[in-house]
Amino acid sequence: MDSEEIDAYxxxxxAKRPARPTTDAxxxxxxxxxxxxxxxxxxxxLGEEIVLEEKQLLDKVVGARRGGFCYELNGAFGALLASLGYDVTLFAARVYGEEGRLGxxxxxxxxxxxxxxxxxxxxDVGFGAHSHFPLAFRERDDQADPGGTFRIAEAGPDAAGAGGGPASAGAGDLDVLRDGTPAYRLELRPRVLGDFVTGAWWHxxxxxSHFRQSLVCSRVTEDGGRVTLSGRKLVLTGAAGGGREERELGTDEEVLAAYRERFGIQLERVPTVRGLP
Structure with a gap:
C-alpha cells in the first residue's frame, strides 16, 4: 500500500495518520x-465476486465505500496497519455456533x-458485535470493553466440530470469549490472505453458511451503540445498558435510504437473499 492509498484509507x-505505530494509535x-x-x-x-487480494479489498472498502465480512475487513485493516509500520500477523479461527459447535x-x-x-x-474489526478496542493478547483475565467483558483463554480439549464430531484444540490454540460465552477459537499459526479463499468461498x-441465509449490515455508532439493518428490519441498540428500537422498513426507497444514510452505502437496488443452489 503506497502513501496515497494509506491517506485515502x-x-x-x-482518522489522522499516526506519527508512530503505537498502542494508542x-x-x-x-x-x-x-x-x-x-x-x-x-x-x-448482490452477485458480486469476493476477491481476497489487497487491491480489490481497497477498491471495495475505500474506493466504493463499502464494508464486508471478516476476510475483507480484517484483510484490508491488516494491510493498512502493516503499511503504517505495525507488526501484523493473520490468524485463522473457527467460530462457535449452536451447542458450542465449532465452524x-x-x-x-x-x-x-x-x-x-x-x-x-x-x-478484530470483522466479527460484527465484538470488542471496540484491541484485546491484550497475553492477558488471561477478564478485559472490560464497551462491547462487553472479554477473555482470551487457553483452548479446552473438547469442542464439537462443524460436522458434529469432536474438534480437539491444537497446541497453543486460544478461545476468545465475550461475556462468558466462547466466540471463536484462534489457531496460533501465521497465515496469508490467500489461505482464506476457501473459507470465503464456503461462506x-x-x-x-448463515451468510447465505440472511442479510446483515451493521456498525458501531458514535455513542457506543450499534445500528443494524437485517433485511428490512432496522435495529438501533444503545450503548451498554441502553435501549433497543426496531422497525420494519416498508418500501425499497426506505431500505436504500437506510443503507445510504446509516452506512454511507449507495446501492442501485435492494439486495435480497439469493436462492440457494
Missing amino acids: LRRLG LRALQLCHLRTVPFENLSIH VPYDHLALRVRTVDGGDWLS STSPR
Whole structure:
C-alpha cells in the first residue's frame, strides 16, 4: 500500500495518520474502523465476486465505500496497519455456533498486532458485535470493553466440530470469549490472505453458511451503540445498558435510504437473499 492509498484509507476512516505505530494509535484506528466501515454480507446477495487480494479489498472498502465480512475487513485493516509500520500477523479461527459447535476451518480471520511501545494485541474489526478496542493478547483475565467483558483463554480439549464430531484444540490454540460465552477459537499459526479463499468461498456458496441465509449490515455508532439493518428490519441498540428500537422498513426507497444514510452505502437496488443452489 503506497502513501496515497494509506491517506485515502485514513480519510475513509476519518482518522489522522499516526506519527508512530503505537498502542494508542491502534486503539483509535480500530474504533474509527468499526464506526465507519460496516460489517456486511451484501456482496453475496448482490452477485458480486469476493476477491481476497489487497487491491480489490481497497477498491471495495475505500474506493466504493463499502464494508464486508471478516476476510475483507480484517484483510484490508491488516494491510493498512502493516503499511503504517505495525507488526501484523493473520490468524485463522473457527467460530462457535449452536451447542458450542465449532465452524469450518478458516471460518474467521483475526489479527495479532504488535506496537513499537511493546503492545501485543488481538485486533478484530470483522466479527460484527465484538470488542471496540484491541484485546491484550497475553492477558488471561477478564478485559472490560464497551462491547462487553472479554477473555482470551487457553483452548479446552473438547469442542464439537462443524460436522458434529469432536474438534480437539491444537497446541497453543486460544478461545476468545465475550461475556462468558466462547466466540471463536484462534489457531496460533501465521497465515496469508490467500489461505482464506476457501473459507470465503464456503461462506459465499454453502447452504449451511448463515451468510447465505440472511442479510446483515451493521456498525458501531458514535455513542457506543450499534445500528443494524437485517433485511428490512432496522435495529438501533444503545450503548451498554441502553435501549433497543426496531422497525420494519416498508418500501425499497426506505431500505436504500437506510443503507445510504446509516452506512454511507449507495446501492442501485435492494439486495435480497439469493436462492440457494
